[in-house]
Amino acid sequence: MDVKTTILNLPEEEFVNPGTRACSGCGLGIAYRIALKALGKNTILVVPPSCLTVLQGLYPIASTKLACINVTFASTAAAASGILAALDVLGKKDITVVGFAGDGGTSDIGLQALSGAAERGENFIYICYDNEGYMNTGVQRSGTTPEGAFTTNTPIFGKTQPQKNVPAIMAAHNIQYVATCSSAYPLDLYDKIKKAKELQGTKYIHIHTPCPPGWGFDPKDTVRVGKLAVETGIFDLYEIECGGFRLTGASAKLIEKRKLRPASEYFRAQSRFKIMSDGLIKKIQEQIDARWEAHFEAED
Amino acid sequence: MGTRECNQITSAGEPGPGDGGKTGSWRVLRPVIDPSICIPARKNIAACFICWLYCPDCTITRTIPPTIDYEYCKGCGICAEECPTKAITMVEESGFISEENK
Amino acid sequence: MHTIESGNTAAALGVKLARAQVIAAYPITPQTPLTEKLSEFIESGQMKAAYIPVESEHSALAVCIAASTAGARAFTATSANGLLYMHEQLHWAAGARLPIVMCVVNRGVGAPWTVWNDQQDSISQRDTGWIQIYINDHQEIIDTTIKAFRIAEEVNIPVMVCYDGYILSHTYMPFDVPDQKSVDRFLPPYKPENCLDPNAPTNLNSVTLPDVRTNIRGELAHGYMELRYLLQEDLRKSIDVITTIEQDYKKIFNRGEGACLEEYRCEDASFIAVGMGSLAFHLRVAADALRKEGIKVGVVGIRLYRPFPDEAVSFALSKADGVIVFEKAISYGYMGPLCSDITSALYKDANPPFVHNYILGIGGRTIKTDALIDAIRNSCSRPEGSDTADSLRWIGLKI
Numbered sequence: 001m002d003v004k005t006t007i008l009n010l011p012e013e014e015f016v017n018p019g020t021r022a023c024s025g026c027g028l029g030i031a032y033r034i035a036l037k038a039l040g041k042n043t044i045l046v047v048p049p050s051c052l053t054v055l056q057g058l059y060p061i062a063s064t065k066l067a068c069i070n071v072t073f074a075s076t077a078a079a080a081s082g083i084l085a086a087l088d089v090l091g092k093k094d095i096t097v098v099g100f101a102g103d104g105g106t107s108d109i110g111l112q113a114l115s116g117a118a119e120r121g122e123n124f125i126y127i128c129y130d131n132e133g134y135m136n137t138g139v140q141r142s143g144t145t146p147e148g149a150f151t152t153n154t155p156i157f158g159k160t161q162p163q164k165n166v167p168a169i170m171a172a173h174n175i176q177y178v179a180t181c182s183s184a185y186p187l188d189l190y191d192k193i194k195k196a197k198e199l200q201g202t203k204y205i206h207i208h209t210p211c212p213p214g215w216g217f218d219p220k221d222t223v224r225v226g227k228l229a230v231e232t233g234i235f236d237l238y239e240i241e242c243g244g245f246r247l248t249g250a251s252a253k254l255i256e257k258r259k260l261r262p263a264s265e266y267f268r269a270q271s272r273f274k275i276m277s278d279g280l281i282k283k284i285q286e287q288i289d290a291r292w293e294a295h296f297e298a299e300d
Numbered sequence: 301m302g303t304r305e306c307n308q309i310t311s312a313g314e315p316g317p318g319d320g321g322k323t324g325s326w327r328v329l330r331p332v333i334d335p336s337i338c339i340p341a342r343k344n345i346a347a348c349f350i351c352w353l354y355c356p357d358c359t360i361t362r363t364i365p366p367t368i369d370y371e372y373c374k375g376c377g378i379c380a381e382e383c384p385t386k387a388i389t390m391v392e393e394s395g396f397i398s399e400e401n402k
Numbered sequence: 403m404h405t406i407e408s409g410n411t412a413a414a415l416g417v418k419l420a421r422a423q424v425i426a427a428y429p430i431t432p433q434t435p436l437t438e439k440l441s442e443f444i445e446s447g448q449m450k451a452a453y454i455p456v457e458s459e460h461s462a463l464a465v466c467i468a469a470s471t472a473g474a475r476a477f478t479a480t481s482a483n484g485l486l487y488m489h490e491q492l493h494w495a496a497g498a499r500l501p502i503v504m505c506v507v508n509r510g511v512g513a514p515w516t517v518w519n520d521q522q523d524s525i526s527q528r529d530t531g532w533i534q535i536y537i538n539d540h541q542e543i544i545d546t547t548i549k550a551f552r553i554a555e556e557v558n559i560p561v562m563v564c565y566d567g568y569i570l571s572h573t574y575m576p577f578d579v580p581d582q583k584s585v586d587r588f589l590p591p592y593k594p595e596n597c598l599d600p601n602a603p604t605n606l607n608s609v610t611l612p613d614v615r616t617n618i619r620g621e622l623a624h625g626y627m628e629l630r631y632l633l634q635e636d637l638r639k640s641i642d643v644i645t646t647i648e649q650d651y652k653k654i655f656n657r658g659e660g661a662c663l664e665e666y667r668c669e670d671a672s673f674i675a676v677g678m679g680s681l682a683f684h685l686r687v688a689a690d691a692l693r694k695e696g697i698k699v700g701v702v703g704i705r706l707y708r709p710f711p712d713e714a715v716s717f718a719l720s721k722a723d724g725v726i727v728f729e730k731a732i733s734y735g736y737m738g739p740l741c742s743d744i745t746s747a748l749y750k751d752a753n754p755p756f757v758h759n760y761i762l763g764i765g766g767r768t769i770k771t772d773a774l775i776d777a778i779r780n781s782c783s784r785p786e787g788s789d790t791a792d793s794l795r796w797i798g799l800k801i
Contacts, residue, residue: 018372019318025376029356062313062605075464082468085452116457220377316618
């Protein structure tokens, strides 16, 4: 990535009002705020039921300063397609249409519509903020909940299935741009969304957004936990543009350093992994090591 | 008096602060910036601003020195945790409440 | 311009003349030729619209909801299980007060699978808050589709235009195609009040609270109940609007009568048979036959089903001795929904007629004129025990 925004040239204007109902220390709060700086005023948001619905405000007050339509759970990408069609037919140009959904509304119930929109090559940005569970309804497991994690419907065994890799699914649709980001690295997030805004076609952005109550850590540690996810190689920051894969930011730096922090540091930082067995931690470490071996080899 | 005058036929929220009320009341600990340690404050230049970058609730300004809107700051403590010079301390809110009530 | 075409083509022509701007549809028998025709119109340049081949009916209505909110005139069409798949969105479109028009090509619902006609699909959606109009022939298909957009945009309520699958959708009839200029005079461009606009940003269809709440200016804003009340209030008011629009259409096109219902030989009728859709016309054949036997039978074809035009229905039926309601749908566990609605509309009469209910044509079971004649004759003679709900009769059942 060529453009590297710094804190000092990040736009100062805020597109979110303070006093939202988001939890104290919400990872989405950081990601949403920064994403909107990248999107700007000429944007229409499409938001399904999720934490964001609540963050954006209850009628008649809106915390978001952007035009937004709330839609049913499964229909984010379809609704975005409808807005695009209307704007096109009405001759309204230069408005960015953005679907902004949670992981449940993307990887589970929203996947059909998202796949349809991607197949049609709809010209919009789909942002999935991934707090790895249905957090708004009280921490139930979703497709992206990691294996071994406690959720309210996997309370004793933890989730027994591995995580669904939604960015890979979207890349398999051969769309214009796929990128992963994290609340812990807001400048990388900003640059990727800005880039997506300039591209034509379907763009998919997947943001790792740590959740203090859902994951079990003190709100002050939101950024620290987010950084640990990247530094342990559990969550990689990358982009895929027209099929070409590239690690970015802190993940790219790991290629230089050739050293990842042990995954157990990430798991120890969150009480949702308390029930995880040593065997599973070992298995996941092996998977990470294998994946990163491949990254190192690709670099050589 | 009813809501007939409202004149809306479906829900349409208008932008404004405090949808969740004065969320400053959520605080147990309050972040306090020490201007003698805070980089932009003591050097009087635009620098750092990591606290502004990471605040989930838009309650910190990117000014010299940065200011915190205590009406809405939820006291999450991210700013204090991420400040590279440890210029921000999380202080018991109860002390301030009794001060403000005097 | 006169033409002989299928019912589906009539609907497609209506949508083209109405200058719909965003069309989203998913294929389902017997709707498919309608959307195929629209694709042809758009790709050949005859129609300036976006056609989105969505991956499901739920998404089809999602596209229409969003497009309508963004200011475009939106249309979709479906049948049976496709309509059921959209059910959540039906409630949403009505609650969001969007002037979407949908053609429902009536077909029976699974399980078990059927592709043939009955009206269970749209009738079972009568509580969603949509306006529902049931039509009888191809001329009405094209005319009502055009009128539907005008109705929807005047009252901000979505409209379902229902016509029988196969019986109307796939058969050919002569009809007049209105000219574009006259349609433009009747139906001005869509100018929404609340539109998605980055220059005047609002958060649309956000969560509402049980109770009322003050807005950013300290004024009292609706609670959920007030918004839903307004939908009901506007639905009831729309009966007059629909009647006026019918009259406006007649002034320009010299066609159209009875926005709520159509009467046939009812002036002196002792017994009135009631039906919806093509069945209403079929009943006229039976009525004529019975008249020859000396039984004074009339037919009322209900056109506007929701909002239910209870006053018009009561006025049309109360003077008869007996009302015989024929339906291609059932409210399982009770009786035919139309019969239920008619009975309650007649309840306030001092001396209401008896009301009998016949269920027929379910899953496309052939409706024989003789069977209709026998049923009406049987009801007219009012056999013992024929007045209670359990005496609900099925015609053509072979169990």
